[in-house]
Amino acid sequence: MRQTPDTISTLRDILGRCRTIAVVGLSPQWHRPSYFAAKYMQSHGYRIVPVNPLVAREGGSILGERCFASVIEAEQALAAQGGRIDMVDAFRKSEDIPPLAEEAIATGARCLWLQLGVMNEAAADRAEAAGLQVIQNRCVKIEHARLFGGLGWAGVNTRVISAKRPHQLPY
Amino acid sequence: MSKQPQSGDRDYGFGTRAIHAGAIPDPVTGARATPIHQTTSFVFDSAEHAASLFNLQTFGNVYSRISNPTVAVFEERVASLENARAALACASGMAAQMTALLAILKAGDHIVAASTLYGGTVGQLGVGFSRLGIETTFVDPSDVDNFARAIRPNTRAVYGETIGNPLVNVLDIAAVAEVAHAHGVPLVIDNTVASPYLCNPCDLGADIVVHSATKYLGGHGTTMGGVVVEGGKFPWDNGKFPEMVEPSRAYHGVKFYETFGDFGYTMKARMEVNRTFGAVLSPLSAWQLLQGTETLHLRMREHCRNALKVAQFLQQHPKVRWVNYPGLPDSPYFELAKKQFRTVDGLPGEGGKMPGASGILTFGIEGGAAAGEKFIDSCEFLSHLANIGDAKTLVIHPASTTHRQLNDEELAKAGVSADMVRLSVGIEDVDDILWDIDQALDRATRGAT
Numbered sequence A: 001m002r003q004t005p006d007t008i009s010t011l012r013d014i015l016g017r018c019r020t021i022a023v024v025g026l027s028p029q030w031h032r033p034s035y036f037a038a039k040y041m042q043s044h045g046y047r048i049v050p051v052n053p054l055v056a057r058e059g060g061s062i063l064g065e066r067c068f069a070s071v072i073e074a075e076q077a078l079a080a081q082g083g084r085i086d087m088v089d090a091f092r093k094s095e096d097i098p099p100l101a102e103e104a105i106a107t108g109a110r111c112l113w114l115q116l117g118v119m120n121e122a123a124a125d126r127a128e129a130a131g132l133q134v135i136q137n138r139c140v141k142i143e144h145a146r147l148f149g150g151l152g153w154a155g156v157n158t159r160v161i162s163a164k165r166p167h168q169l170p171y
Numbered sequence B: 001m002s003k004q005p006q007s008g009d010r011d012y013g014f015g016t017r018a019i020h021a022g023a024i025p026d027p028v029t030g031a032r033a034t035p036i037h038q039t040t041s042f043v044f045d046s047a048e049h050a051a052s053l054f055n056l057q058t059f060g061n062v063y064s065r066i067s068n069p070t071v072a073v074f075e076e077r078v079a080s081l082e083n084a085r086a087a088l089a090c091a092s093g094m095a096a097q098m099t100a101l102l103a104i105l106k107a108g109d110h111i112v113a114a115s116t117l118y119g120g121t122v123g124q125l126g127v128g129f130s131r132l133g134i135e136t137t138f139v140d141p142s143d144v145d146n147f148a149r150a151i152r153p154n155t156r157a158v159y160g161e162t163i164g165n166p167l168v169n170v171l172d173i174a175a176v177a178e179v180a181h182a183h184g185v186p187l188v189i190d191n192t193v194a195s196p197y198l199c200n201p202c203d204l205g206a207d208i209v210v211h212s213a214t215k216y217l218g219g220h221g222t223t224m225g226g227v228v229v230e231g232g233k234f235p236w237d238n239g240k241f242p243e244m245v246e247p248s249r250a251y252h253g254v255k256f257y258e259t260f261g262d263f264g265y266t267m268k269a270r271m272e273v274n275r276t277f278g279a280v281l282s283p284l285s286a287w288q289l290l291q292g293t294e295t296l297h298l299r300m301r302e303h304c305r306n307a308l309k310v311a312q313f314l315q316q317h318p319k320v321r322w323v324n325y326p327g328l329p330d331s332p333y334f335e336l337a338k339k340q341f342r343t344v345d346g347l348p349g350e351g352g353k354m355p356g357a358s359g360i361l362t363f364g365i366e367g368g369a370a371a372g373e374k375f376i377d378s379c380e381f382l383s384h385l386a387n388i389g390d391a392k393t394l395v396i397h398p399a400s401t402t403h404r405q406l407n408d409e410e411l412a413k414a415g416v417s418a419d420m421v422r423l424s425v426g427i428e429d430v431d432d433i434l435w436d437i438d439q440a441l442d443r444a445t446r447g448a449t
Helices: A008-016 A033-043 A055-057 A071-080 A096-104 A123-130 A140-148 B013-020 B048-054 B071-081 B093-102 B118-131 B147-151 B174-184 B258-276 B283-293 B296-315 B336-340 B368-378 B408-412 B428-445
Strands: A022-026 A048-052 A089-092 A112-113 A133-135 B086-090 B109-115 B135-139 B154-159 B189-192 B208-214 B226-230 B320-324 B360-365 B394-396 B420-424
Touching: A008 A133, A008 A140, A022 A071, A033 A140, A033 B048, A033 B109, A033 B258, A033 B283, A048 A071, A055 A123, A055 B013, A071 A096, A071 B048, A071 B360, A089 A096, A089 B320, A096 A112, A096 A123, A112 A123, A112 B048, A123 A133, B013 B071, B071 B109, B071 B226, B071 B283, B086 B093, B086 B258, B093 B118, B093 B226, B093 B258, B109 B118, B118 B135, B118 B154, B135 B147, B174 B189, B226 B258, B283 B320, B283 B420, B296 B360, B296 B428, B320 B394, B360 B428, B368 B394, B368 B428
Parallel strands: A022 A048, A022 A089, A089 A112, A112 A133, B109 B135, B109 B154, B154 B189, B189 B208
Antiparallel strands: B086 B226, B208 B226, B320 B360, B360 B420, B394 B420
16 A cells, blocks of 8 residues: 555545656657656646656757756756755656656655556555556646646546636636 | 644535535635626647647646636536535536447447437437447346346446436336446446435446436526546446547547546546547526526426426326336335435334435326326426426327327337326425316316316
8 A cells, every 4th residue: 555645635645745746758759648748847846857768868858948967967957046846747668667756765755656557566655655646547747637626627637626716727 | 733724625515515615715806705707718838838738738728619618617517516526517418428438449349228218318329329339238227136137248438327217217227227237338427317315326336427407407597518427436447448548549648547546537638538539518508507506506496396286296196197206105106216226304104214206206197198188288487398307397299290290009118108298396485386287187187087
């Protein structure tokens, strides 16, 4: 059993506190899901830090942000500017997660987020033992739109029931 | 460490969701009731915002043929009531089943469907779809093996109804789902007659649910509408649905399953079927259907209580030959009803564990077809019309109306006998319903034995 409860309040808390997101496996191609998600988060006020060794090798950038070869490298560059990585968001195969979890722990990230279809119980246990919150098999964009507005416009069951007026507009 | 669950973590009950799901206060005005967004189009903030919306990279509204905020509240409401992942509203129930199937079928594909479906559906699948090169095999649904025997390599959907109409037969959804899944195809269930209050087919294994919202969801008989619901568990990457996983030709290269996961089917149906075929629900209709949905739980309990009392009254009536209602303990469908339908308080029998069986029932009248027609004409406030699921009690004699074109053999195959009267029992005072039935039976059968 995960220690990080997969609840609306936990997800809201994570998405409220984690403002800088290292997106591991971010593709430079506009029609890839990783690009969809990162572009959405960027336009909703989050700082996106692309991690993609192939693009980084050529000194490239994605979504206007410099690309890094690893989470460690990205964290060092941000630390030099007084910044930090709050969330490591993984668009990688489930079996590639353990070393990534180690990087997330080493960089002091608050949250390890594994995207739709990505699950690794051992790596998740390890990251939680080190104090990180871990979310598996969920899309950061879909959860943001579910909890802060927008996903309901696509007819999706957000499970949000509330009589409170939202204090941000859902776009 | 232990933390009390915060607001938003609660599993809300059916009645709460029937009133609230999808409808939080308006963020701009604070309006508590759902506003009617009677607009065709929505402005873009910038060329960049427009591009993101068209690329589906952000959620938002472009044009009401694709999505509309009022319609979206109705979609989310029904998705919630069906314990499902997502929903897509359509102009009618017929549009909903067309959209549900065209999202995954193309020329050369094959459907296995129950032979006891609503006549309009038999026409859509058997005639309409066959013109498009999609063939349907209709099988007797009382034996689950019939579905398995009819499945071919090109079968891409299995289709049935929770409760058939006018046979009022009950489908073993879990068993048929098992057959469909063993062959890698989704089970599509029309849940109109049971309504989400009595049955959630996705919890029994169905993958896609369709409704004519015109019936119990609306309940007022004022508004046409339909809805397609996605359970969110079907593995669309099993090799049989390449259009769910490969780049979409109809929507510039989006991979629906990979990008949207457990609501990828709904996104595909929205962008490739509703957007291009155009049978969408209007915002005003969505709002009217939402007004009805708020009382679905109250109405369905009353429909079930009244229908059971009517069925029991008819069973002991000397002018009635037979009664078919799955809520009667001696009905051949009672055990399936008990297994699949919600218990409704206040129904006598089974130690307080009687399943609700909705409001549709049929009976045979002494004197056959002539008495059947006379019965209809003799009713004072039971409405003679071709709809079901209204708050009003509705009555029809299928052999002289909806099934008039059929000969005796075809009538028998459709399960319609000359003496059959169909009732859609409403939520008026049950004593008044029983009185009207009794006096009409008396007038219709005077002289008959």
